[in-house]
Amino acid sequence: MNSFQDPSIYNLLIVEESKEKRPPRYKSKFQRSVRDEYEAGIEGNKTMGPAKMCPPRPQNHLIKHGKEPLLAQKQSFHYPDEERKKPAVPKNGDLPLMGLRTTENIMCANAVKNVLSLPKIPAKRYVDTRRGDAHDLLQSGCEPVYVHKKEYGEVPVYITRRKEELTRAKDEYDKYVAEKFQAGAMRQLTDLEHQTILEGLKTNWEDLLDRYQSLSVVTDTLGRKYRKERMENQLKQLERDIELLEKHKIVYVEN
Numbered sequence: 001m002n003s004f005q006d007p008s009i010y011n012l013l014i015v016e017e018s019k020e021k022r023p024p025r026y027k028s029k030f031q032r033s034v035r036d037e038y039e040a041g042i043e044g045n046k047t048m049g050p051a052k053m054c055p056p057r058p059q060n061h062l063i064k065h066g067k068e069p070l071l072a073q074k075q076s077f078h079y080p081d082e083e084r085k086k087p088a089v090p091k092n093g094d095l096p097l098m099g100l101r102t103t104e105n106i107m108c109a110n111a112v113k114n115v116l117s118l119p120k121i122p123a124k125r126y127v128d129t130r131r132g133d134a135h136d137l138l139q140s141g142c143e144p145v146y147v148h149k150k151e152y153g154e155v156p157v158y159i160t161r162r163k164e165e166l167t168r169a170k171d172e173y174d175k176y177v178a179e180k181f182q183a184g185a186m187r188q189l190t191d192l193e194h195q196t197i198l199e200g201l202k203t204n205w206e207d208l209l210d211r212y213q214s215l216s217v218v219t220d221t222l223g224r225k226y227r228k229e230r231m232e233n234q235l236k237q238l239e240r241d242i243e244l245l246e247k248h249k250i251v252y253v254e255n
Contacts, residue, residue, distance in 0.1 A: 189251045198245045205238040
C-alpha cells in the first residue's frame, strides 16, 4: 500500500488552518463574595510590621540589657502595725534604765499564778465507735441546750407585738362604731332580728337546693346551662351569708 497521497492540483492551494474554538473561561459566581471575605480579614501591618519605621540613630545604638524593662526604684518598707508593736526585748549585755532593777522572783510568781488559776474546762465530746471517733456533744442534739436559755418559758416577742396590734385595731373599731352610734348612722341588730334573718337565709337555701336538685342532669341547651350556673352562684352566696352571720353574733347595720 502506498503511504503517499496521489498528486493532485488541489494540494497547491493555500488552505488556512482552522483553529479550535475554546470554550469561555470558567468564572465562579462566588468570586466577589470570596474576595470580600478575604479582604475583610486582611489588616494592615499585621505580619510585616509598620510600613514606615524610624531607624535607630547611631548615637542610640543597642547596648547590653537595653531592652529589658526597668525595675521600680527601691523604697523602704514598713509594716502597717509597726507603731502598735511592743519594743524589742533588751539584749543580754544592755544595762537597765537608770540602774533600775526589780526584786520580783518571776519564776516563783509564775508558779503561784499557775497554781491559783482555774483549770481549763474541756469541751464536751462523745465517742460512738470502738476506734475512738470523738464528736462535739453540744452539736449532736443529745445535750439539752434550749431549756437552759434565758428566754425559755417566756412569751415570744412577736406574739406580744401581735396581741398589741389586735388590741389597737379593736379599740379603733370600737371608737369608730361609737362615733357612728352617736351620729345615728348605725344600729346593732337585736338577737331576735339576727335569728330571724339567719333562719330566713337557711330556708331560702333549702328551697333553692331542692329546685337545684330537681334540674335535669343533662345540660344540652344554653338555657339549662345558664339556669344551673345561676342557681349554683345563688347557693354559694347564701352559704357565705349564713357563715358570716353564724360567725359574728354582733352585727351593725346602717340606717
